[in-house]
Amino acid sequence: MAQTSSTQGPARDGSASQQEHQTASRSDRQPLVAAYPGLVCDLDGVVYRGASAVPHAVSELTAAREHGARLVFATNNASRPPAVVGDILRGHGLTLEDRDVLTSSLAGARHLAEQLPEGAAVLAVGGPGVADALESVGLRPVSAQDAPEADLAAVLQGYGADVTATALGEAAYAIQAGAQWVATNDDLTLPTDRGVAPGNGSLVAAVRLAVQTDPTVVGKPGPLLYELATQQLGTTVESTLGIGDRLETDTAGAHAAGMDALHVLTGVHGPADLVRAPRELRPRYIGVDLRVLSEPYAEPEQAGDGRWMADGWTGTLVGEGGSARISYESSADSADEISWIGQLRLALKVLWGALDQGLVTEDEAVAALPSQQ
Template sequence: MMGETTTDSLGTEPLSTLYRGLICDLDGVVYRGATAVPDAVETLNQVTADGLPVVFATNNASRSPKNVGEHLHRLGVAPQGWSVVTSSQAAAAHLSERLERGAPVCAVGGPGVAQALTEAGLTPVRVAELDDTGVEAVVQGLGVDVTWAELAAVGYLVHGGAAWVATNLDLMLPTAHGPAPGNGALVAAVQTATSATPHVVGKPRAALFDLARTRLGTDQSDTLVCGDRLDTDIEGANSAGLDSLFVLSGASRLRDLAFAPPSARPTYVATDLTGLLAPGLPLHTTVPDQLVELTPEAVLRMRVDGDNSKLLQSVVATVWAALDDGRAVPDDEDMWARIERQLELDRASSSSVVAR
């Protein structure tokens, strides 16, 4: 589905030159908390300077695009050539197409939820401001100060007939102190009490990608998604009909990628964002060769003198081909850790990935 790919350019032109727009995840791809992922900022500045527009798309509904942008500026991302969209904005866009302008909508979550509703021409109403006039819908997003009373109010409103939109269903929020409940866990609490089902707009649903692509003004075939999570970024890209670059600088590891179901398999793989500057060779065109061998005894062997990027592609393509043929593939964690060390992937990852 590559926008400008030809037979001659396949695998020779830099990946960033094959598309007219990039939708990029943030935490684990561009930064890890307050720290930039090595080479990510420099790569982004180069591709935007070369004319590739970027939209950063995040499931984090609590922060406003301005707040995210200020974070990127502090890290050194150039001021031009990019914008930010959040799942709160996707929720607001969904409702703005269905409600009258100025319609009251209950906003539960961080400040990004109410701001997105205002920008979309709707009237955000906090739980403490609810009165007998009611609201037509409720948007539930993550916020560190969300209370039991607010969750109960969501349930009451949904039970009373209000449309319920959830920004995302991420069950877990990685933090510097360890895993914490994500918005999906809070949504699940309301679902348990009401048996209702919300309309979801965040990754891996297509709505956030569609909104980002609208910002870019690109067709599906001209748009590339970059992310570090298979279950949100890559599966979402596939659901939106977009090509994707999976990077191993964040949450998911090589073993996860090797055993990913077809719905969560990316078009490309790279150690980190510098993969945008490398030749774009789709994984489905990578023919397993002498670099990697899966023996009849299900032992994965790699040449020690191969180029690491090509070895990485060959490992993934070899394993996928074997799995699709019904062959056995080793699932030993220690073996996959050794492969990561051989490919120097352990340098790209970190255990300190925090709120997305």
């Protein structure tokens, strides 16, 4: 038996679920794009970072469309209207229509439109995408400058790079006066090409300190964006895959809607975050980047006694406490070396199970992860 040691692996939760076994045949040794006719793809950290496209993202998403997959982009970034986001994506080389972009501003506007009369005044806090979304559903967006003279029924707060203290103050005054408060999302940070910047959640927190009440959050990790996406795609949740780089938003939102989730390591959360993830935030699939969509995917299967198998390799936890590590053994007829991502997928399965049973601590599990090649 050939053997090597390291750590890692994937899955929806730490155990092999019934759904995993029911659909294992479609995901084992065939590309994910062949298994899911509908793809709901996050943007920041998955397709682009600031002004730069994430390597391989455009070519892989183009190939997925050519393969017959239907694709919707769903983003918590509420600052831009769908048409502007569409232009950015087309500028990177993607082919799409504006309606293929769903923003959390649109989700928030639709939520308010279900509760308010047509033409109701809503304070629009954030980028142009917030006001644009309100207008698209028949509500009247009001700026911070005009807010003191308006009879505000609600506040829709989304991200905007130019949001001012004045706008946050007007939001607080309106909420204190009885206006409904809807936040497009509560992401604390935003990946950019220069690093990580404060996100809408940081601005929401500033208002929260003044009003002592919580907003209704309509973006990820809630299911609404994903439910809107399936309506747009004409697919079922079972045949749709949620793709993202953040566990507490993308994976959580996909799971809230009943979808399987693919986590790519091109954005916010890396292997250490994955191994620490609670059961409900563990994605079924893991990829280095979006090339995972077109590559044969060997999904780990439980082999008993804490062992997991995939593609001729078995991962097993050996040792305990700070000396715990993952042992990888190949079958006698397996000639291929196990890749780092293959190790990661196996190790995550093994370590999630060990964490759930209390066999290792989170720090010990992180230390047992394989070193990236």
